[in-house]
Amino acid sequence: MSERLICGYTLKLVTPECHADADWFRAYAYLQDDISEVFPYLNAELDNSDYDHEGKILLATGDRKKYAFRPYEIAIVPVTSREEAKSLAERMIATVNDIWKRRGEIEPDTGGREPPPDILGIYKLLPGTNCKQCGYATCLAFATALRKDSARLRLCPHLSEQDYLKAAR
Helix, strand or coil, rough: CCCCCCCCEEEEECCCCCCCCCCCCCEEEEEECCCCHHHHHHHHHCCCEECCCCCEEEEECCCCEEEECHHHHEEEEEEHHHHHHHHHHHHHHHHHHHHHHHHHCCCCCCCCCCCCCCCHHHHCCCCCCCCCCCCCCCCCHHHHHHCCHHHHHHCCCCCCHHHHHHHHH
């Protein structure tokens, strides 16, 4: 078993296309080798991850950063400087290499998160009375907000968590 999966990388900072005046960057660590073999192990070990096995991409969040792992790349957003990007990239590379080294002890996980129910599916669970008890002007507006953040579920007195979770399946 090879000790390290990632031996070298080049780092590139990019200004986000849709935010040309942003004070943050996207960082890309371009890798010399394909790391997709480690994705199921990363998915099993990282707390906030979502893995698309077919598409060979693993998304993760932590410390207010978003990470995207692709076969030859690790993307990190947002970063404010080259120094921060380098520090984060090296920390993530060390994590990948550590998990790779311990892969014999880890049960791989190829599953991803369940997608949230669609907006109309959520809307059909609501009373449709536009009572505004949730703080939104309409049930449709609440359904849209709920799809983005399921923590808002408690705002509607008419929707049970059980019904919402059933719709999510």
